[in-house]
Amino acid sequence: MKYYIIAGEASGDLHGANLMKELKKxxxxxxxxxxxxxxxxxxxxxxxxxxxxxAFMGFFEVVLxxxxxxxxxxxxxxxxxxxxxxxxxxxxxxxxxxxxxQFAHDHGIRVFYYISPQLWAxxxxxxxxxxxxxxxxxxxxxxxxxxxxxxxxxxxxxxxPLLDVINTDSVYPERKAFLERxxxxxxxxxxxxxxxxRQEIREMLELMLTAVPAFPENHFVIAGAPSVAPDFYxxxxxxxxxxxVTGQTYDLLHHSQAALVTSGTATLETALIGIPEVVCxxxxxxxxxxxxxxxxxxxxxxxxxIMDREVxxxxxxxxxxxxNLRAEVKKILNDKERSDILHAYEGLRERxxxxxxxxxxxxxxxxYLKKN
Numbered sequence: 001m002k003y004y005i006i007a008g009e010a011s012g013d014l015h016g017a018n019l020m021k022e023l024k025k026x027x028x029x030x031x032x033x034x035x036x037x038x039x040x041x042x043x044x045x046x047x048x049x050x051x052x053x054x055a056f057m058g059f060f061e062v063v064l065x066x067x068x069x070x071x072x073x074x075x076x077x078x079x080x081x082x083x084x085x086x087x088x089x090x091x092x093x094x095x096x097x098x099x100x101x102q103f104a105h106d107h108g109i110r111v112f113y114y115i116s117p118q119l120w121a122x123x124x125x126x127x128x129x130x131x132x133x134x135x136x137x138x139x140x141x142x143x144x145x146x147x148x149x150x151x152x153x154x155x156x157x158x159x160x161p162l163l164d165v166i167n168t169d170s171v172y173p174e175r176k177a178f179l180e181r182x183x184x185x186x187x188x189x190x191x192x193x194x195x196x197x198r199q200e201i202r203e204m205l206e207l208m209l210t211a212v213p214a215f216p217e218n219h220f221v222i223a224g225a226p227s228v229a230p231d232f233y234x235x236x237x238x239x240x241x242x243x244x245v246t247g248q249t250y251d252l253l254h255h256s257q258a259a260l261v262t263s264g265t266a267t268l269e270t271a272l273i274g275i276p277e278v279v280c281x282x283x284x285x286x287x288x289x290x291x292x293x294x295x296x297x298x299x300x301x302x303x304x305x306i307m308d309r310e311v312x313x314x315x316x317x318x319x320x321x322x323x324n325l326r327a328e329v330k331k332i333l334n335d336k337e338r339s340d341i342l343h344a345y346e347g348l349r350e351r352x353x354x355x356x357x358x359x360x361x362x363x364x365x366x367x368y369l370k371k372n
Contacts, residue, residue, distance in 0.1 A: 001027055001029065001030060001031070001085075001086040001087070001369060002031045002032075002033070002083065002084070002085040002086050002087075003020075003023065003030060003031065003032050003033070003085055003086065003087055003089055004032075004033050004034070004080055004083055004085035004087070004088045004089070005019075005020070005032060005033075005034040005035070005036065005040065005045065005088075005089045005090075005091065006034065006035045006036075006076070006088070006089070006090050006091065006093065006096070006097055006100060007034070007035060007036040007037070007040065007051060007091035007092070007093060008035065008051050008091075008092070008093035008096055008097070009051055009092065009093060009196070010037060010051060010196045010225065010227075011092075011264070011265040012036065012051065012091040012092050012093060012115070013036045013037030013038070013039045013040050013051055014039055014165065015091060015114070015115060015161045015358070016034065016036050016039070016040050016089075016091050016114075017036070017039035017040045017042065017043045018161055018164060018165070018358040019089070019091075019114060019161075019358050019361055019362060020032055020040060020043040020044070020045060021043055021358070022358045022359045022361070022362035022363075023362045023365065023366070024043070024044070025359075025362070026362055026363065026366045027366060032044060032045035032046065033045060033046045033048060033079075033083050033085070034046070034047060034048065035047075035048050035049045035051070035076070036050075036051060036091075037050055037051045037052070037227075038050075038226070048076075048079055049072065049075075049076075050227075051227075052227040069096075072096070073096070073099055073100075076096075076100060077100070077103050080100070080103070080104060080107075080109065081107065084109075085109060086110065086369060087109070087110040087111070087112055087365070087369060088100065088101070088104040088109050088110070088111050088112070089112045089113075089114055089365075090111065090112070090113045090114065090134075091114050091115050092115045092116070092117060093117075094117030094119075094126065097113070097117075098117070098126065098129055098130070098133075101113070101129070101130070101133040101134050102129070102132075102133045104133075105132070105133040105134075110135050110369065111133060111134050111135050112134070112135060112136050112137075112138065112365055112368070113130065113134045113136070113137045113138065114138045114361055115138070115139075115140055115161075116137055116138075116139045116140070116141075116144055116148075116155070119147070120143070120144065120147045127148065127151045127153060128151075130153065131151065131152075131153045135368070136155075136156065136364070136365075136368050137153070137155040137156070138155070138156050138158050138361045138364065138365075139155050139156065139157050139158070140157075140158060140159065140160045140161060140357060141160070141302075141305075141306060141352075142157065142306065142351050142352065142353070143305075143306075144157065145157040156360075156361075156364055157353075158353075158357045158360040158361045158364070159352060159353030159354060159355070159356065159357040159360065160268075160352040160353065160357055161357040161358050161361075162265075162268060162269060162272055162352075163272070163349070163352055163353070163354065163355045163357060164355050164356065164357060164358050164359075166250065166269060166272040166273055167355055170250070170273075172250070172251055172254040172255070173251055175255050178248075178251055178252075178255050179255075182221075182243065182245050182248070183243070184219060184221065184243055184245075185219050187217065187218055187219040188217065188218050188219070188257045189218065189219055189220075189221050189252070189255055189256040189257060190215065190218045190219070190220050190221070190256060190257060190258050190259065190260070190329065191220075191221055191222075191223055191249075191252050191253050191256040191258070191259040191260070191261075191270075191275070192205065192208050192209075192220055192221065192222045192223065192242070192259070192260050193223045193249065193259060193260065193261040193262060193266045193270070194208060194222065194223075194262050195225075195262040195264065195266075196225040196227065196228070198228060198232065200262060201225070201228065201232070201233075201236070202236060203282055203283070204262045204280055204281075204282065205222065205233075205236050205237075206236060207280070207282065207320060207321070207322070207325070208260050208280065208325070209236075209237065209240050209242065210322035210325060211260070211322065211325040211326050211329055212240055212241065212242060214326045214329070214330075215329065215333075218257065219241075219242075219243065220240075220241075220242045220243075221242065221243045221244070221245055221252055221256070222237075222242060222243070222244045222245070223245060223248075223249040223252050223253075224244045224245060224246035224247070225246070226246055226247045230244060230246070249266075249269070250269070250273060253269070253270055253273045253275050254273055254275075256275055257275075257276075257333060258275065258276050258277065258278075258329060258332045258333055259275050259276070259277040259278075260277070260278050260280055260325070260329070261277045261278070261279055261280065262279075262280055262281060263279050263280070263281040263300045263301055263314070263316075265302070267279050267301040267302055267303050267312070268301075268302040268303060268306075271303045271311075271312070271345050271348055272345070272348075272349065274342060274345055276312070276332035276333075276337070276338050276341045276342070277312050277332070278312065278313050278315060278325070278328040278329060278332065279300065279301040279303075279312055279313065279314045279315065280315050280320050280325075281300060281314070281315070281316050281317070281320065282316070282317055282320045283317070299314060300314055300316060301314055303345075303348060306348060306351055306352065307344060307347065307348055307351070311341060311344040311345075311348070312341060313328050313331075313332075315328065
């Protein structure tokens with residue numbers, strides 16, 4: 001069968017690639033065309049657009065790039081028709097993907113949605129569009145099945161695919177080898193995860209760096225995104241005593257005492273690896289004001305949302321400042337605070353279900369496709 005997959009972010013590339021691996025096990029003739037990244041291309045997909053060319057953040061940046069976005073939409077529609085897949089598989093990325101869902105549906109192409117948009121947080125009215133244009137939805141958070149059921153829409157909860165990537169059997173390099181390979185000093189490490197988009201990195205990293213002088217006994221290391229050049233980071237760090245490690249985020253986290261993490265999937269990845277963290281987020285003022293009016297959830301981190309309580313501290317907008325950063329880092333380096341967080345992480349794993357989410361999704365997709 002022919003599969004057209006659209007992922008617009010680094011996390012979507014990861015989960016899309018793992019889904020593809022499982023689909024190939026069940027469908028020897030699987031052919032993939034995708035919008036994604038290096039991981040999906042590495043599994044054998046023909047990469048049409050890279051996610052680094054699709055990442056526009058905030059209201060003003062979207063407005064500035066509206067022509068590029070419109071051009072991508074037109075190109076994608078024509079490309080889907082030209083490829084004529086058996087199914088269009090959408091991975092999160094709702095602003096773009098919901099348009100493609102409607103287009104594919106209107107042209108008689110089956111539509112599967114893998115990893116639901118966060119409609120429970122805002123714009124829940126989009127559920128009506130999903131009910132109309134998406135044939136099957138595969139959700140990865142335990143509360144999402146109940147959310148959709150309130151709208152009379154049956155979805156498949158498959159567990160979280162990160163449990164396949166980050167599990168108790170994960171193998172990491174020895175600390176000494178990791179330090180030597182990356183020319184890092186033999187000090188306790190604190191990881192900085194400022195995101196994967198340039199605009200996001202600049203906004204987050206400049207503030208994260210203000211915590212560095214308060215912890216001379218630690219060494220701060222930035223988790224560099226593979227799609228971002230090293231000189232971009234050096235233009236921000238400007239002589240601060242920090243290092244950059246690219247493409248080794250999980251290894252870096254494993255060997256870190258603590259982490260400062262930009263909100264998003266990385267907050268959950270950090271928790272599953274077992275590292276106490278502080279969640280950071282700051283957007284442009286106008287976008288923040290809009291978000292305050294429409295977002296309906298108490299927390300922004302997946303960890304706190306899934307546990308339905310504050311397991312890790314969230315520093316958002318004006319609370320994301322040097323004073324609070326220093327105070328929160330000091331807390332999570334304290335043995336008592338660390339113990340409480342790590343105990344909560346055990347409950348988090350239980351709520352997410354077991355391993356095998358990618359395999360479950362692939363199996364269900366094949367079953368649904370064979371029914372018609």
